[in-house]
Amino acid sequence: MPSAPPDLILAGGDVLLHDGAWRVERADVVVRDGRIAAVGDAVRRDAGSGMGPRPSTTVRDCSGCLIIPGLIQAHVHLCQTLFRGLADDLRLEDWLVRRIWPLEAAHTEETVYWSAALGAAELLLGGTTAILDMETVRHTGAAFRAVERVGIRGVVGKCLMDAHPEGAPLELAESTDAALSEAEALAKRWHNGAGGRLRVCFAPRFVPSCSGPLLRAASELAERFDAQLHTHAAETIVERETVLRTTGLEEIAYLDSVGIAGPRAVLAHCVWVDAHETARLARQGTIVVHCPSSNLKLASGVAKVPELLAAGCQVAIGADGAPCNNRLDVFAEMRLAALVQKPRLGADALPAAQVLELATLGGARALGLEADIGSIAPGKRADIVVLDLREPHLHPAAGDPVSRVVYAARASDVRDVFVDGQPVVLGHELLTMPIEEIVREADRSAAELLRAASLD
């Protein structure tokens, strides 16, 4: 029985494959119905059959390019993209109270929409095809609409916070019931939307802004909807001490006690976990998201990623939000993740190959999608990035291709991006929305937020 013709062939490139370790093969990637159908010699085989590529098949020439799995960031805040450059050189607690919370409180449906569209566009253009996203308390539907339209794979959660941390504006306060019922309504509306490209996560902000019942209910909702839990943990020493003082437990143990643990639980940061907590995270299969730029910029510290990995923890990577980075650039995060461990542990700590796993297979696991994304393999969804290798900073060509991706490549090397086999970026241009409109409306929305937020 002849199989249906492919929808798309990425032809003639070098393909980065993962079977235990990374290897590169000159091959064609064949896509059918949004999934990778085969990796091999499709074009020549077609020619040999005397049929040539079918008219319904798009063949994209990728010669001179490296075809890599779509990169995954497992901790971002699209609603903060409009705050880029508005909160620099501040410590986490000041950064939240003086800038981020007032700006989040000023958000409207429209400003959240343009913030998410700007962030999603930057992410796709830079080779990130899937994200685990935490929004603000309100207007999460607007973020979903932007993610749906721009075309990134998004696991998006409304921020849950029913306790009122010191300095937070009243606009961000919700009752436990209101928070949970909105989260549930969002899940009913969006979970598995857009052909499965959109999913919800349940996203309590962090322990200091959440009651125990809220955290437990979020965990139950995640179980019920087969969705991920997404929160911050152990980001700063202040947070660690606050949690210990208010709950009487170490943070990882406390989260476990309220059901935030295991492969469904994704904890951003984990800079301040000790060896005992690391062992607990590993035992549970809880996922840690390393955000190296954010942890440096907010002076939080450096997460002990090699130790986490050695203990058997699952680790992914993320840029966090634009105001604490200020890029949403997975290439910047990968490079920094590798570099920042070396003075402490030696030049061979966290080598390039391991870092690239964090941004692919690790990310897929964090999103609960390890069967579907994170590598180029038959049966997986066709989330694929084509890197143009022509620029001088990627030469000579003699070196290790994984080192080239992690240490030398830049977001601007991303030529084409496919999500579910659909082209969303071709020739460095976003196809799904006019980029000029996104930038113009984002600028206008940010000016509006600044007027409304009355910052100090």
Next chain:
Amino acid sequence: MPSAPPDLILAGGDVLLHDGAWRVERADVVVRDGRIAAVGDAVRRDAGSGMGPRPSTTVRDCSGCLIIPGLIQAHVHLCQTLFRGLADDLRLEDWLVRRIWPLEAAHTEETVYWSAALGAAELLLGGTTAILDMETVRHTGAAFRAVERVGIRGVVGKCLMDAHPEGAPLELAESTDAALSEAEALAKRWHNGAGGRLRVCFAPRFVPSCSGPLLRAASELAERFDAQLHTHAAETIVERETVLRTTGLEEIAYLDSVGIAGPRAVLAHCVWVDAHETARLARQGTIVVHCPSSNLKLASGVAKVPELLAAGCQVAIGADGAPCNNRLDVFAEMRLAALVQKPRLGADALPAAQVLELATLGGARALGLEADIGSIAPGKRADIVVLDLREPHLHPAAGDPVSRVVYAARASDVRDVFVDGQPVVLGHELLTMPIEEIVREADRSAAELLRAASLD
């Protein structure tokens, strides 16, 4: 007396000026005879005179762009560009002995030429207009020819090493006299060449590979030619201890004792200097070049830049060579320089404005060219970079422009580059050499080096 018409007007952009602090002004930049003639309202003034822009004047529309001073890197090794990706995840001493020295020893005139051309092209395309460069022991004339042709401002030095450090190949050994006489010949041939765009520096590799007489003679040559001295110092703890053991002096004191001190002396790294040595560096006016990516990647450590600046030291910035970075990207270095200090000293350590000074005014001082480059000001040479601000990662536009350059901008945002008022990059394209030729010949040369070097 009417002044001659300008050669070039950069019209309608926002110009980043420095008078004590950074500020942005919507203005035209007027260039005549390779220097900045005025910053103001040139185009409208010309129109008001009824004459319009003269036919001999090029007017370049910079609306929507940020015009910044050409960025300066005060420590690079162009001869190592071909080694990119060939020496990853190794500690400095292994990196030198197992990779860099064998590869340097295999270099020919031709491979040095293409290595330098590749590096210079990458640097210009990424907004670096001037460099302080250390070459290898041989073939430095080839590096000068490449720098001359590609069009970057280059202060280039032959690597001096007359002592034979353990593990170095014999091809890199020279007698003191041979080393000095070649350095002098290079100075006679190239110093102040290409209208002053090329200069020499005298570049003893580092204390462990140099005799006292060589270091002292290099200092005297620098004085005689009015040139800079360029060396490595205090890069690793091993180096620090080696120097103390072999000379009986702390490294900065030893360098001082052989005449490597003061505003002519440029010391790359200085990761391992104590408070006493920091005070000495400040008192002397010796220049330190911070190479944050290289110091992390080789596991050397983190230079205490805020403490150096607080003590009154002069500090510049640099990418070092491609095999220890692996980019030659001044935007990556600026961003990392800011980020890496914060966990240790707080989120307000080394803010964006200070970092941008390192890459401009600080670099100019390191190259001995503070009167000529490092800011956009009438009378200075027209080394100018035009950043295109249209991409989504640079939005919203509401934030601080200096934060935008340091934390968010990327090398790929560089649209146009002028050196001595001459366009060398326009619309992201290198004008001075075909980039395809550089990349092709660099790839071929690297393959040749790998065959010749017989690495382990």
